[in-house]
Amino acid sequence: MFNIILFGPPGSGKGTQSEKLIEAYGLIHLSTGDILRREIAAATPLGLEAKSVMDKGNLVPDAVVVGMISSALDKNPQAKGFLFDGFPRTEAQSVALDELLAEKSTEIGVVLALDVCQKELVKRLLHRGLTSGRPDDVNEAIISNRIIEYQTKTMVVANYYSKFGKVVHVKGEGTVDEIFVSLRSEIDKRLSIK
Numbered sequence: 001m002f003n004i005i006l007f008g009p010p011g012s013g014k015g016t017q018s019e020k021l022i023e024a025y026g027l028i029h030l031s032t033g034d035i036l037r038r039e040i041a042a043a044t045p046l047g048l049e050a051k052s053v054m055d056k057g058n059l060v061p062d063a064v065v066v067g068m069i070s071s072a073l074d075k076n077p078q079a080k081g082f083l084f085d086g087f088p089r090t091e092a093q094s095v096a097l098d099e100l101l102a103e104k105s106t107e108i109g110v111v112l113a114l115d116v117c118q119k120e121l122v123k124r125l126l127h128r129g130l131t132s133g134r135p136d137d138v139n140e141a142i143i144s145n146r147i148i149e150y151q152t153k154t155m156v157v158a159n160y161y162s163k164f165g166k167v168v169h170v171k172g173e174g175t176v177d178e179i180f181v182s183l184r185s186e187i188d189k190r191l192s193i194k
């Protein structure tokens, strides 16, 4: 099993690149943002609770997202590997993920960190907000709050996995295809020495 974390700030291209990577490597895509938005669309109690937090651009409590990931892992025992997108987002989530994977005798193979400057992030998200209907894309104040949440709570995830030598930084600016080629090259290097 080969498991990847696609890491980066809001708007860095995690979702866009995930779609291409899961197809190329046959991985299961686990995006906590997508799972939460499905819960909101279905108006479940979890979705109703998460909506007000997400609409402001704040992080949902660790226990909620860890529970979602735990059940998704259990539902896919035959997976060749998982691609985590938007998870983990705190050190507590990172520790919990490592424990869940260890229970399944596997681990994170690599953390691919997309580097994109703040000006470009805001530009991309405001542009998407014109058509996406995502409440957290609608104005610059909410987008800035998401970036602050990332800087204050999520950047530590990269430090956490750096201690295990698992983090690789990839330039997240350029065309979608150029970035995909860079990500593939980092994954292929690691798969060839497995």
Ligand code: AP5
Pocket: 008, 009, 010, 011, 012, 013, 014, 015, 016, 017, 032, 033, 034, 036, 053, 054, 055, 057, 058, 059, 060, 061, 062, 065, 085, 086, 087, 088, 089, 093, 124, 125, 127, 128, 136, 146, 172, 173, 174, 175, 176, 179
């Ligand atoms: P989540 O859904 O994870 O959103 P996010 O991290 O804010 O990321 P985005 O989906 O906005 O951006 P992305 O990096 O995936 O980029 P994308 O490919 O979409 O989380 C939403 C909320 O859910 C959080 O704020 C939080 O409340 C909650 N949540 C989720 N997970 C959580 C967790 N683990 N713990 C606690 N709370 C959690 O691209 C963005 C735009 O840029 C698109 O329009 C795209 O077309 C465009 N684009 C992509 N690549 C390029 C490129 N190379 N050049 C130009 N444009 C590009």
